[in-house]
Amino acid sequence: MSMSAVAPAIARSMAGSSFIRKMFEKGIELKKQFGEDAVCDFSLGNPDVPPPARARDELIRIADAAIKPLGLGYCPNAGIPSVREDIANHLAKQQETDLSAGDVIMTVGAAGAMVSFFRAVLEPGDEVITPAPYFVEYGSYCGHFGGVLRAVPSIPPAFDPDIDAIAVAITPNTRAIIVNSPNNPTGCIYSAKVMRRIADMVDSVNGERANIPGARPLFLLSDEPYRAFAFDGASVPPVLPLTKWACVLGSFSKTLSLAGERIGYFVANPSMPDQQSLMAAVTLTNRTLGYVNAPVIGQRMAAALVSESVDLEIYDRRRRLMAKVLSEAGVEFAMPKGAFYFFAKSPVADDSVFVDELLKERILVVPGKGFGFAGYVRLSCSVDEAIIARSAEGFKRTMQKFNR
Numbered sequence: 001m002s003m004s005a006v007a008p009a010i011a012r013s014m015a016g017s018s019f020i021r022k023m024f025e026k027g028i029e030l031k032k033q034f035g036e037d038a039v040c041d042f043s044l045g046n047p048d049v050p051p052p053a054r055a056r057d058e059l060i061r062i063a064d065a066a067i068k069p070l071g072l073g074y075c076p077n078a079g080i081p082s083v084r085e086d087i088a089n090h091l092a093k094q095q096e097t098d099l100s101a102g103d104v105i106m107t108v109g110a111a112g113a114m115v116s117f118f119r120a121v122l123e124p125g126d127e128v129i130t131p132a133p134y135f136v137e138y139g140s141y142c143g144h145f146g147g148v149l150r151a152v153p154s155i156p157p158a159f160d161p162d163i164d165a166i167a168v169a170i171t172p173n174t175r176a177i178i179v180n181s182p183n184n185p186t187g188c189i190y191s192a193k194v195m196r197r198i199a200d201m202v203d204s205v206n207g208e209r210a211n212i213p214g215a216r217p218l219f220l221l222s223d224e225p226y227r228a229f230a231f232d233g234a235s236v237p238p239v240l241p242l243t244k245w246a247c248v249l250g251s252f253s254k255t256l257s258l259a260g261e262r263i264g265y266f267v268a269n270p271s272m273p274d275q276q277s278l279m280a281a282v283t284l285t286n287r288t289l290g291y292v293n294a295p296v297i298g299q300r301m302a303a304a305l306v307s308e309s310v311d312l313e314i315y316d317r318r319r320r321l322m323a324k325v326l327s328e329a330g331v332e333f334a335m336p337k338g339a340f341y342f343f344a345k346s347p348v349a350d351d352s353v354f355v356d357e358l359l360k361e362r363i364l365v366v367p368g369k370g371f372g373f374a375g376y377v378r379l380s381c382s383v384d385e386a387i388i389a390r391s392a393e394g395f396k397r398t399m400q401k402f403n404r
């Protein structure tokens with residue numbers, strides 16, 4: 001009998017994500033067989049719009065400084081002090097909150113920020129609530145430390161969160177509510193009113209817990225890598241001012257197309273009770289999880305380019321074209337106001353049937369059940385307009401099969 005090299009929890013996780021791997025492999029196979037251009041791959045979230053032109057100048061400047069002693073050495077675990085200050089100044093305006101360098105930790109993307117945060121606050125058995133559909137890695141990010149993700153279905157077609165259902169899902173073990181607006185995969189932007197209601201709920205739970213000896217707080221965790229991606233005049237309300245229990249996880253992966261450089265940040269509301277202990281704890285876990293410190297090249301680029309972004313017009317044009325293609329084929333969807341995804345309704349209950357039919361047209365999409373919400377598929381607009389246009393006939397033919 002052979003022994004299993006892999007821990008059972010990770011083996012389960014691997015089995016659970018096998019269909020995403022299958023999609024990925026199928027995509028490679030199709031591209032090999034028919035050529036890159038013949039496949040309409042809407043399955044990936046890798047931002048393909050070029051970084052701002054100034055990224056190149058910044059890299060040259062960094063290169064000149066790199067050959068000094070310690071030019072690329074370890075830096076303080078929470079980040080380069082001047083970078084933390086620059087990011088704090090930027091976020092103070094964005095979040096309408098007084099912030100200083102000590103309120104910001106530079107991290108390995110928003111993902112690294114979330115993992116470090118969960119390591120710092122979760123005990124095994126603690127629960128984390130997220131509206132569904134959701135970025136599927138959340139389950140692993142809290143699961144690594146014995147946390148349990150509780151998904152609460154949002155309300156189609158626009159996928160606003162079901163706040164009453166979230167209230168019911170809160171238990172004494174709930175440690176955090178994750179909000180992700182603009183949302184991956186739905187593109188929904190939560191209104192100021194919705195955010196206010198969630199924040200008030202967090203305050204009221206913490207008010208009650210304050211009277212219970214040994215109770216630990218409930219945090220509002222705002223995962224906002226897509227904050228800049230708001231269209232049709234939509235705005236994304238700041239989250240920090242809503243409750244002292246708010247933390248923001250941000251990223252430059254999408255706004256600056258720096259996803260592979262792995263750079264983001266963690267910021268906690270300075271009026272949170274014991275905030276400096278939390279900052280020290282996340283600094284420690286960021287170090288001891290093996291991240292040590294966020295990449296120094298990414299930190300310097302983020303500080304230099306913090307007030308810039310990629311050309312968001314490109315994403316907006318793709319969004320409008322994708323909407324046209326889907327509408328003309330008869331696919332149902334709510335127009336995404338933010339991020340760069342569509343969460344479209346499958347014409348059959350089993351979304352994997354729709355996915356397989358689209359594959360026959362060499363169109364790759366991800367089944368909604370991969371985001372904890374079956375009956376839908378996610379399409380990513382991180383591809384050229386020409387590819388979106390080329391998919392039109394394939395969508396039409398596929399929809400005709402279901403409408404016969």
Ligand SMILES: Cc1ncc(COP(=O)(O)O)c(C=O)c1O
Pocket residue numbers: 045108109110111112135180184223225250251252253259262263264
């Ligand atoms: C909702 C959401 N959160 C977090 C991340 C991770 O981003 P980062 O590259 O900053 O770690 C992503 C990446 O796609 C995402 O979609």
